[in-house]
Amino acid sequence: MAEDLWKKEYDFAVAVARKAGAVIREAGEKEIKVCTKSSTVDLVTKTDERVEKIIIGSLKEEFGEGTHCFIGEESVAKGEPCILTDKPTWIIDPVDGTTNFVHGFPFVAVSIAFAVNKELEFGVVYSCLEDKMYKARRGKGAFCDDDRITVSDVEEIKKSIIISEHGTDRSPEKVKKIFSTMQKILCIPVHGLRGSGTAATNMCLVACGAVEAFFEIGIHCWDIAAGAVIVKEAGGILLDVDGMSIRSVNCVAINQALCFGETPLLKNRLCLTIQGGPFDLMSRRMVSANNKKIADRIIKEIEIFPAERDDAPIQKK
Numbered sequence: 114m115a116e117d118l119w120k121k122e123y124d125f126a127v128a129v130a131r132k133a134g135a136v137i138r139e140a141g142e143k144e145i146k147v148c149t150k151s152s153t154v155d156l157v158t159k160t161d162e163r164v165e166k167i168i169i170g171s172l173k174e175e176f177g178e179g180t181h182c183f184i185g186e187e188s189v190a191k192g193e194p195c196i197l198t199d200k201p202t203w204i205i206d207p208v209d210g211t212t213n214f215v216h217g218f219p220f221v222a223v224s225i226a227f228a229v230n231k232e233l234e235f236g237v238v239y240s241c242l243e244d245k246m247y248k249a250r251r252g253k254g255a256f257c258d259d260d261r262i263t264v265s266d267v268e269e270i271k272k273s274i275i276i277s278e279h280g281t282d283r284s285p286e287k288v289k290k291i292f293s294t295m296q297k298i299l300c301i302p303v304h305g306l307r308g309s310g311t312a313a314t315n316m317c318l319v320a321c322g323a324v325e326a327f328f329e330i331g332i333h334c335w336d337i338a339a340g341a342v343i344v345k346e347a348g349g350i351l352l353d354v355d356g357m358s359i360r361s362v363n364c365v366a367i368n369q370a371l372c373f374g375e376t377p378l379l380k381n382r383l384c385l386t387i388q389g390g391p392f393d394l395m396s397r398r399m400v401s402a403n404n405k406k407i408a409d410r411i412i413k414e415i416e417i418f419p420a421e422r423d424d425a426p427i428q429k430k
């Protein structure tokens with residue numbers, strides 16, 4: 114019988130995610146709830162680091178040191194490389210929804226993905242305060258606990274709920290673009306805009322059909338790697354918001370744009386439209402949706418701002 118490739122790693126990832134979720138819940142009970150919120154921010158950083166160490170330590174113990182590579186949010190924050198090679202690689206966000214965790218807002222997820230030859234083989238997202246285990250293996254469908262999940266069949270944007278996040282950057286130019294995008298999408302109109310505070314959970318909400326699409330500019334690979342497999346295996350689509358296509362050329366406008374830079378008026382005259390490109394795990398931009406029609410419609414409204422790729426060379430300080 115053909116070997117069920119990576120089944121052992123998948124089953125172990127589910128078990129480790131559940132173990133990590135229990136540690137997060139316990140930290141919430143013993144360290145967060147018993148403190149005033151202002152005194153818990155540092156505790157959270159320790160929890161994120163502690164949980165990532167537990168996950169990576171368990172994986173190394175089970176599969177051996179040096180056999181796999183690791184990309185973990187906390188490890189990268191300490192200077193570890195964030196480069197996806199052909200080697201079997203775990204992509205880990207130990208506590209997705211860190212800010213939620215501090216505030217006791219009930220959406221906190223453990224996100225564990227596994228890639229080989231730069232292809233995502235499986236993803237596990239454990240929403241530990243809801244006790245919901247979302248999981249998917251490439252080509253084998255998506256599940257929440259033992260129930261098969263599929264994306265929504267809504268095709269009309271006006272009947273959809275769109276989910277997004279505003280991230281942690283509060284620079285005025287980014288905040289302006291983020292909220293201008295959200296305003297344009299809300300006023301299409303759509304049924305509603307939501308945000309759980311964790312990208313991984315947002316993507317699982319797309320996968321189970323609770324919302325039609327999730328997008329975010331500035332997101333990291335560890336936030337979305339597991340959710341990407343789950344959305345795709347639930348029948349959804351993943352795109353990068355990769356840039357401009359000129360629908361019609363207006364030479365005068367081109368010249369003006371070259372001279373004065375792009376202005377809203379010029380953008381219309383240039384008929385510049387943002388279009389979706391192939392999903393790029395490291396690009397810091399992502400749209401996940403139930404279908405391409407919904408994805409393309411919201412992509413048109415997204416105002417991109419620059420975000421350095423996750424796999425960009427580390428600048429020597």
Ligand SMILES: O=P([O-])([O-])O[C@@H]1[C@@H](O)[C@H](O)[C@@H](O)[C@H](O)[C@@H]1O
Nearest residue numbers: 208209210211278280281311312
């Ligand atoms: O930091 P974390 O809680 O693991 O991950 C969070 C993401 O899930 C969320 O989508 C993003 O908007 C936040 O800025 C933060 O990055």
Ligand SMILES: [Mg+2]
Nearest residue numbers: 206209210336
């Ligand atoms: Mg995260």
